[in-house]
Amino acid sequence: TDNFKELNTNPGKLTEAGAREMPFMFSRAQSAAAMDRSFYQTVQNLGADLYAQYYALSVTSFQTDRYVLTPDWQRRFWTVVYANTAPQLKAIIENAAPASGEQALANILWVYAFHRLTDHFGPVPYFQAADPVEQIPYDNQEAIYDDFFKRLDQAVADLKALGSGTQVFQGFDLMYNGDVNNWILFANTLRLRLALRIAQVSPDRAQQEAEAAVASGVLTNNGQNASLAKSLKGNDTHGLAQTAAWNEFAMSSTIASYLKGYNDPRLGRYFQPDVTNGQYNSLRNGLPPSALNNPRNNSSQNSNIGTYWVTWSASSSAWTPNLEARQHVMSAAEAWFLRAEGALNGWNMGAAAQECYEQGITASLTQWGADETAIRAYLTSTALPAAPGDTENSPAVAATPIAWAADESTRREQIGVQKWLALFPDGMEAWAEFRRTGFPKMYPVVQSDNADLPSGTFIKRLPFPIVEENNNAGELAKGRALLGGPDNAATSLWWDVNE
């Protein structure tokens, strides 16, 4: 029995995760947190991307566009964050040297992963996440946000202390390849995003965090945009591209109304003409199965997303996904729009609201290839959203102008619309901000098959995964109590107080 210990060691696995493994763990967490290919469709594309009304479903195979929920997919979101992201980050945070760059990056990514989760569910297990215990309590969103800000503040301070030019996780960081300066900008923009999220419920804290973030430096130009490397290796491919190749969704009439009405240069970038008629066609969210019988609502007669993600081959009648295209994570345009809203709130955002707004538009249009002339024309355009021309004969979805308006409420709406357009294709952030601000105006879903969400209402959150009833039942009950409403899709989150 002397050789038993050796015999019982699996040579195909690692039995410890130390400094050597840390960079690999960071890569794993990065790919997971932004929704890797395995999870993109069910966790994001068939959820938040539809709720943000970037796309609408053109097939009957899924019912989520009519607000029917698939409990297993809620579980999958938790798997993304708690199993694929958090243990890796926790190992780095616990094992890396205090105040190190590795620890800072892990903390920033931790906030990025968890803010998307809590903004879907509300209270979630947070402070004990990734601990090997039998029951894990839920934490309220306010406390979680408080921790977000603290972590980001500390991480930025630690990164700044490293000095410019320092590389962290070089060769492993899939976003900035270890460039500390960009990470600082990313962390601050994330902090700014989170600050605005709580602007209605916690205005003082929001101002304090937003001003600190801007003062410390946020994303300002497209060269600093965050995006994630994707690879055919291990099928770590672009989830949205893959999902688009399956062609089960197409342009939503909501975004069509804005893009077409505005003559927006991004229309031809975000989407492409349908393969049957060569038109930019759209359909409404939440169409009942009988309406989907109408050929005009089929995938082939509506616009798939742009050629950045998928290309159509007429000869093989198939979509080819650009599986190794970098995945968008965060852009400078968003930072400008966040600053614009902050400036309207009277915060010190380093620039006036209008400047921020126009910088945001400029950044986004530039990002998607518009030239200066087109941008100038756009900034002063009087175009308004148009009727998208769908089977429901939908009128224009709103009357929001592009050019900077005179009154504050229109300005807020403009910022909301333009930020939503610039956030594309990040449906998760877009849905969160739609819930907080009510912008942009959207069509109600044609039919809701969710009894908790009567016709005319919009989905507010996702219920907790059912599996929590089995393995964390006591804490789940307390977590539900923190919600302030039933554990269904109609209960508003803590920061969602507009109505």
Add this chain to the structure above:
Amino acid sequence: QENREISGTVKDAATGTPLTGVSVRVNGKSQATATDASGRFALQAAQGDVLVFSYLGYRTQEITVGTSASYTVGLQPAEAEELGEVVVTALGIERKTRSLSYATQQLSADQLDEVRDNSGNIMNSLSGKVAGAVITPAATGPGGAARVVLRGNRSISGNNNALIVVDGVPIDNSSNPQANSTFNSYGGSDGAANLNPDDIESVNVLKGATAAALYGSRAANGAIVITTKRGKEGKLAIDYNGGVSIDQPNLLMDFQNTYGRGNGGEAGATAGESWGAPATTYPDNVRSVFRTAATVNNSVNLSGGTENMQGYASYTNNHNAGILPGNDLDRNTLNLRVNNTFFSKLTTDAKITYLNQKISNKPRLGDTGTPMGIYIMPRDMSEAELRDFEGTDPVTGEPTRKYWTTSSIFDNPYWDLNRTSVNEERNRVTLLGSASYQLTDWLRVLARYSFDRYDDKETGRYYNGTVSLGSVQPGGQYYETYNVRSERNIDVLISGDNKLSGDLSLTYNLGGSVLNRKSNSLQNMANGLSIPNQFNLSFATTPAFNNVSIIERELQSIYGSAQLNFRDYLYLDVSARNDWSSTLPSPHSYFYPSVGLSAVLSDALSLPEWVSFGKVRASYTEVGNDAAPYLLDQLYNFSLGAGQGFVSRDLTRAISNLKPENTQAYEVGLDWRFFNNRLGIEATFYKTNTINQLLYIGLPLASGYSQQYINAGNIENKGIELQLNGTPIRGERFSWTTYINFSRNVNEIIKLSDQSNRADLSTSTRLASVVAVEGGSYGDLYGYAWEKDANGNHLVNDAGLPIVKANTKIGNFNPDFLLGWGNTLSYGQFSLSFLIDGRVGGEMVSGTDSFLGAYGLGDYTAQYRDGGLILPGVKADGTPNTTAIDAQKFWTAVSQNGRDAWGEFFTYSTTNFRLREASLGYEFPLNGGAFKRAQVSLTGRNLFFLYRGKSTLDIPGMQRRTIPIDPEAALGIGNYQGVEAGLLPSVRSFGLNVKLSF
């Protein structure tokens, strides 16, 4: 008197089957012979001589030679014997049945090799024939694995299958991979599927832990002990056994044949569903995809030898065709065996078996598998339209996928059949060598070496554009998986037999063994081919290697057993074993004993004449068990990905203080025969408790682990096994023998752990979770059920649809009772056998049915198409539901698009009775000539159902539906049972079998 030639035939008196190798000698003289393959013998004898017929497992019989030159002798089977029946028990030790303190059940080759299952797996032939055996075939076509559970399930994270032992040595019967969710899967073959029925002499089922204590831990679930044929002294004999059978789907679901493609009652040309307008439908479109397949078996064996050396050689070719086009199994088995005796004290036995098995186009099961793709085609899909599954890319010339609707989940089934394939080839060598030396007339030493190795190569090909696998990258996907598995066992056994006094004798065995098991599975993956559809690793866009699994483990054991025999009617058995396993933490050791008592009352007491035999027995056994390897350390996994790849913590939390699990089994039984052995009854009552079990319990998702191992729990199985057999008619020309097997097992999870009262048998929650819950029983099914108010009324929401509650018990996959009724009627040269078997109780959640509901395909979806369905129930405020809905609303709501259906609405009772086997045989009367025996038989298997279970939920206004798939089939043979999706239909076979001996 002068000698003259006396000839004749020896048959089994009960079945009329000719017996081969029966020793025939003239009492007191030197003439002796053995019967040939057709039971015939000839020797020189004189009138008045006494011929003695003796045969293993049969009562010795004598006849006196009269004036006739020809005799037909019927030997009484051993179960009717009072003294001498022997069975092969643990370690190949032959024991008299009367001395056993535990239950066994013996089957002869004839019961197994005549009517064959389309899977080619001999375990499926045990169905109904063994009291208490629950056989669940994986519905994966030819070569499919079979789950064999004796006396209930006892292990949550481990194996519940019986151990398979061939010629005294356990064989590798692993069956990776097996489905553990309804997601798509290719079921792996198992070791039992490699056994050649034609080489089998007999099968003995040792049911309890007791029987197998000497095989060690792996036999805690009982053992199937197989003895293969060996050469017999005498002239060269040649046997041929050939069979051909026609296999076709036994059972297809009932479809609606009124409505075509579309939704909401309106036609929709590109819709996937059949919720459209009335249309021209094609009632047989699903059946047309399946084929009527021909299965051919050919086997020839040679046997012969001298007194000191006997040889046996056999070659068998099996071609089993599945009902899915292209799905075939080809198996060639070569078997050589030589037995020698040297200096009258040393005997050796050497055997080599070589097997080559190819399975082509393994079916992909599950909710996106090929059968599901077939079932969900619209009802107005013509055969021609369905066959139009691809186009050609004018630029590249490569096939392009065509599908009638847009889907990220399914392909046209013909695309699946023609443009995706998984093929598997196995080469397996089993070596067995043993030498036994008689040290003194009471002491013998046996050394044995066995080696079993197989190499599997699996290749997968998916054309560019394939969607149903979910992850095929541009250019297509190709992979090769190599799996090498080997098992080496060395044991030494000393056996003695001493007479202690006139009344008391002692037999004993002392042994030691070392068992090594290794397995290595390596996959070379080319997901993405630079030259499209060039299925070779050389064209990989991003080549990847993956060591799918590695197993290496060793078990060292010492063991001993002793039996005290008092006057051949009272037997006391004790055994003890200590194992050291590499998978356990230091000191790696565990010990387990057993004790048993058997009393033959019919010898000990004077009983009435009509009692032929009577025995009672009792035993207590403990069996320890180790665990899978590599559980002690927390593991981290590497995987490829962007950058340099990923490392992540394994989702299973390690257990550093792992303890061996322990099963305690009590068993009492009786064995009585009456009326000159024409009526027999055997009964066993047992109770087993498995404690300190290694089980998974779920951890909160937020822990980052999906589960952790703990040692805990107490799982109890208790039950009864009854076997009745009788010979109601025993005449010159006509006889009828019959048997009935009955068993019942009751399982209770008495205790799980202090941390958790629930353990999931799989992490899958789709349709239902398969769980063990404290206070419940193993295999409870939990899922969404229609919620009721305090008064028991079903709750309905404002939309008129059911309100459901998650995590509600909706069934259990285990049957309550098993029944088998077998009959053999023989008349002259004809014999007719049939077996009816059935299961009562148990439930299954059918994902196949939820898709039939979701897509508007099941016959039941034709009701309420135009609305008018007011579900009987109340709203939350207690007022009756008045909202009318239509069928589509109802079925799409409860089926949740099929995959994630609310389980209760698709739960069925698995109670069923079927005509499992039937055969009609004719034995040609032969007098001389080239043939010694010629027999033909017509056989049928899985012929029809006498009864099939119904849906468990009664929805007033709708009839209860009948289960649309074989209630006994499964996606795989692991512990994930009771939930299915996209099973292949079970197969009905009609066959013709020919046996010839030269």
